[in-house]
Amino acid sequence: MAIISRGFHGRRPPAGRKLPPGQYETTGFPVLSAGPTPWISTDKWELSVTTETGRRHSWDWAALTKLPSETPTVDLHCVTKWSKFGTRWQGVSLDVLLADVETAAEYVLVSSYGGYTTNLPLEDLLDGKAWIAYGYDGRPLAPEHGGPARLLVPHLYLWKSAKWVHGLELREKDIPGFWESAGYHNYGDPWQEQRYRGD
């Protein structure tokens, strides 16, 4: 049993909004990263989608930004317990990106520049639930927050919203990503508080 530190509150503004269990609100935008920040020029940037049959689709920066974009305002929930309300993004819905991709796969392994990976069911990327985001708060997405482009899946813990997204591999079998293979929950629903494996 921990002793209580008299008068210690941590840096947490009073939360007046609905927070998932165990979360605290922050007004800042903490930068979390498991490695050095990759700096990818948009000239060299590429996003690929590879299907379970090996069929590869790819977009360069011009092709991505030519696609119709949306400006979702969403809440973010990080597994390290901070939540940030009302963040404003610009990006391409995965529904648009995957519209012409033929697949029967149920899972996606997302990989990033820098080597990070994360996995999730394909259905969690569809129906307006996920974007490839390249704008934040009216500006191009900064490298420390995942620019030039990151995955944005706000209904799951933020580690699923891979920064510096580079490829989506559509798979018939699920395979755990970077944190999922090191003790974190395979799905990561903040409202169910699925932080660690077994939660």
Next chain:
Amino acid sequence: MTAGTPADTAGIPPDAEGGYIDGNALAGPLAELFAVDLTAATSQCAHCSNTGPVARLHVYRQAPGLVARCQQCGQVMLRLVRAPETVWLDTSGITVLSIPVGAD
């Protein structure tokens, strides 16, 4: 160090350029598991074979867990995730640890 390894990283700004600190920061979290200090141990990187003290690894802690990378090639050598009742330790990026234990 005057700053270390927060279990909860809520609201902490990022580390300075480079974003990492030394492997020394692993001392506390590893001492929770092992009876000898592993930061003074020599580790060999499974990716590039570079060897050196664990204390020299580059540790990223502004993350859901601690990630220690090879100072030479940047590949992940060790990951440590602290759940309330379980510690997850992945050392698959290390081929050999040579651990000074002193004479009996």
Next chain:
Amino acid sequence: MARTAVSRRLGDRLRWRVAEVTERRAESATAVTLVLEVPEWPGHLAGQHVDIRLTAEDGYSTQRSYSIASAPDGTRLELTVQRVVEGEVSPYLVDELMPGDQLELRGPVGGWFVWQPEQEEPVLLVAGGSGLVPLMCMIRSRRAAGSRVPFRVLYSLRSPAELLYGPEIRQGTPGVDLTHIYTREAPQQSARPPGRITPDDLARHGWPPDFAPTCYVCGPTAFVEKAAAYLVLLGHDPERVRTERFGGGED
């Protein structure tokens, strides 16, 4: 000695202990030394650190590491904490924590960034700001052990107002040569204009590489990065340069 410290702990998993604050001492406008009484403290080596855990009434908990500032002295332990603006933990430790309060602590930990009185080679200490804390522990441990190993210290700080351990440093220690490097504002009598540490500073006030000193460098990541690279550039064996980066401006 790492050996005795290690064997003492064999089979004993590191656990949280409850420490009590017995005294606070202001070191500068933004730093305070907390004197702690830690029952059954096993002793420590110069350069080791402790983890501190704070828990709020609603269960919110967070932890940080702090270097030990004092030489081994029974169950008494001193930590020096620099207040970081916007920090979550350091303002609490610097401004709120009072004698009689308790906090949770585990340690000592770290077996690599340490100096032991058995070491015979000359020592170079390079501190950036509050990176002085574990190095001060080495200076104090040297004195406590009666070691005559020559120490040279380069202490980089923004201005005289940020000086830690002022009276003790001004008094000096025989065999310990200390040079201040002021980066923004130097005292009037200072010959060196304010500016960041340079290879020339390290060459002039450090040891020649062929004396094979062990170099300990501690401070913010960017400072350590530079100072360690300069030392290697000057010909010091990288194996003899030990670093402790404590990150950016966070606490």
